[in-house]
Amino acid sequence: MLPRARRKARSTLPVADLSWQGGSPDVAGLLARMEQLRNAVDQAARALLREWRAHPRVRVYQPSAANLAAYIALRRHDLRPIQSVLAALGLSSLGRCEGHVMAALDAVIHALRRMQGARVARLKIARVAGAITRDPVLLRRHTNRLFGAPPAHRWTRFMVTLPAEAASDYGFVRDALKQGMDCARINCAHDGPAAWRRMVRHVRRAERELGRPCRILMDLGGPKLRTGPVKTGDALLRIKVGRNARGRLVAPARVLLDASQAAAAPVPAGRLAPREPLPLAVERAWLDRVRPGERIAFTDVRGRKRVLTARRRLGADRVVATLAKGAWIGELTGLEHAPRRGAKHRVSAVCAISARPLEIRVEQGDALLVTREPVPGEPGRFDRRGRLLQAAHISCSEAAVFGALRAGHQVWIDDGKIGAVVETLDERGAWLRVTHARPGGERIAPGKGLNFPDSALPLPVLSPLDRADLDFVARHADIVGLSFVRSAADLDALARELARRRRGNLAVIAKIETRAAVRNLPEIIVRGAGRHPFGVMIARGDLAVEIGYERLAEIQEEILWLCEAAHVPVIWATQVLEGLVKRGRPTRAEISDAALSQRAECVMLNKGPFLLQALAVLDNVVARMRDHQRKKTAQYRALHW
Incomplete structure (x- = not known):
């Protein structure tokens, strides 16, 4: 291809x-x-x-x-x-x-x-x-x-996806710029204008303080297709304690009894919490009487008696408590405060727990219905003998896709974790047969990505939300990222919108993440680079799902070659040093991938708790490789064996 x-x-x-x-x-x-x-x-x-x-x-x-x-x-x-x-x-x-x-x-x-x-x-x-x-x-x-100009010790720039904390934590942004960030990426699919504004303000402030320039890229969300909502079950919350291999208690669960306004939001159901305090919303008048050392008894939804012990107060409206045995709590579970023997017991109900979605799990060979209507998804139903009564179903966020689907077309769910093929279509939707799922099955959750690599989807590259976001982007960004580009006409649509906002000269990055984009890449480059400062991002996540993982390395090389011929910069993106960014330790293959990434003009790191450490490692690897490789050409410095 x-x-x-x-x-x-x-x-x-x-x-x-x-x-x-x-x-x-x-x-x-x-x-x-x-x-x-x-x-x-x-x-x-x-x-x-x-x-x-x-x-x-x-x-x-x-x-x-x-x-x-x-x-x-x-x-x-x-x-x-x-x-x-x-x-x-x-x-x-x-x-x-x-x-x-x-x-x-x-x-x-x-x-x-x-x-x-x-x-x-x-x-x-x-x-x-x-x-x-x-x-x-x-x-x-x-x-x-x-x-802009590269750092003195490397020519490959570093792009960093800013997490939500960048809106409130200036120190994080400053440290990222100090560690080597050359371009800050703000994903318009997350957060909102208020948070984006604070992120931009922090980047500009860090630029001034450190004397290091940093471009700001704002990625438009684009026509990302996702699974619809899933029918909810009981509103239950599991509290889990830490035990060793012999089953002995090593870490009691910690619970935060919270009567503040911050506790008004429902706690996500199913969350586990021996490490960090799990917030439970309770009544303020009840919590005012709780003192450290006092006991709070309750009966969980399974009928098992449990006791919380208040440990310390955090201000007037929060108390940290511990639990020595696991429990399942539901809304209206009564917490009974017993300050001392013989005293009057006072009861507060747990106020807000969100209902957890039902689990839709599919295995290879299963039938799955993708519905035209946005009805909440449900798992399959079986009789006592295990015979299927009703296939699992899930909806799609965009009904227009059904006009492009045909029998035999591939469908991939959740970044390729689940593969399926369309068998038939009817008035209810598309009936799929699952062809790819790991042993034991895969869970389909709401809001997960859907890919239709064989289908020419009739979706505009700019949604109404993207156009609204462009108002902010045109005022604050140095570069705009266009997601799910399919043809040169998509660049024309973006150019018209930028011209309406008097930012026709704004730099553009086309994200290559579909089969159509690979097929039409020469025209995309000419249309983009012939009009704006322009770059191409190899978005390896969706691209791998669209073209198949076995072809990703080949197509990645061809994109690099074509962009070099066009003298267009390439951004190497998706899962660069992912293990290091997420877990604090890279895999061996990640280091090799990072070394190869210096063949691109820019490398993108995603957000994670160890992002700053990953920046330091990437800087070291890329700077070293500069002496060994320039694009496809090996550099033969003296070696000493």
Whole structure:
């Protein structure tokens, strides 16, 4: 699957006879083939440029568009037979010509002519050398337009997804910038304008204090499809104590009896809490009488008697208590305060526990209905003998997808954890057969991602919410990220919206996360880079689901090559140092992935509790790799064994 412009007619050049098995290569024949190849590439590139001529509106991008056209024209040919002969002669095998295609072809042709004894004018040689050295200059120029100048010790920029705490914790933002953040990413799918405004304010303040520039990228949510709500069951809360392998108590559960306004929100059902105090909303008048050391008795929903012991007060309206045995608590569970023997007992009901969604679990081979109507999902129902009475069902956040679904189309749920295929469609929705789930089944929760890689979904790239968010983005961001791009027309839609807000020059990053985006990538690049400071993000999460994990490495490479030919910066994203960011310890494969990431112009780290440590590790790895690799070219510094 490659960019559409590459999938046109393949080469008919007679190159197969050039494969070399030893002896003296036919230099004259090779030269003729190279001249023929150059002419074919030149003609095809000119034709592509005529198709694109209306789109590179920024003059500075026109040389890069010409090189991209030449690269696409070159890659329509199978070059492998020629490459093996060129390498045997000690010449460039064209394997690193992405940024300077015509100059690379000319350099090889000049060398072959010299080998034939012909003279080549010095001016021609100088012109070729100048074009080859201009390649990294153009890429650097376009990258600097997007991200600003790089740090002195590395050319790869670091992008950091800001967590919600960045809105309230200035110190975190300052530390991230100090550790190497070059671009702060705000995801418009989370939080809201008030939190975004505080994040922007913190980034700008840190810039001033540290004297380090930092661009702000705001990612629009885009047409992300998700599972709908799930029918709720009982409002129950499990409180779990810590026990060792022998079942002995090692950590009592800690509960925060809370009568403040902060306790008004329901506690999520099913939460476990031996490590941090679990908030339980109670009545203020009742809590006022509770003192440290006093006991609070209750009977849980299973009929088991339990006792909380008050440990300490946290101000006037909160008390920390401990529980030595696990319990299940429901709304209206009575907490009975017994201050001393013989005293009057006072009872408070637990005030707010949200009902927990029912568990929808599917296994390989199961039927699953995706409903047209937004009805709450339910698990499958079975009779006493295990025979299916009603298949599990879940809704989709966008009803328009059903018009594009056909029997045989793939459906992936929750970042590829569950795979299915459409069997039939009816008035209720799409009937799926689960084809991929781990042994024991997978749970389908509300709000999880849905991918339809085989279906041409009739969804606009900008939702009404995205347009509303653009008002904020246009005022505060340096870069806007466009999610789920499928074609160049999506870039046109964004450009029109930016022009209405008088920000037509705002930098744009196109997130490549669908099959259609990969197929249409040349046109997407020309339309975007020809109008704005522009970059391409390889969003490896959704992209892997769309194209298949086994093809991700191949497609990732091809995106890198195409963007290098276009002199367009690439952002390497999704699960970079994920283990380190989330758990404080990287896997071996993550370090290798981080080392490879320096081939891109920017690397994105996602949010997590160990983000600052991950920034330090990434900075170390990428700075070291700078001395070993530049894009596809190995750098041979001295080694000492």
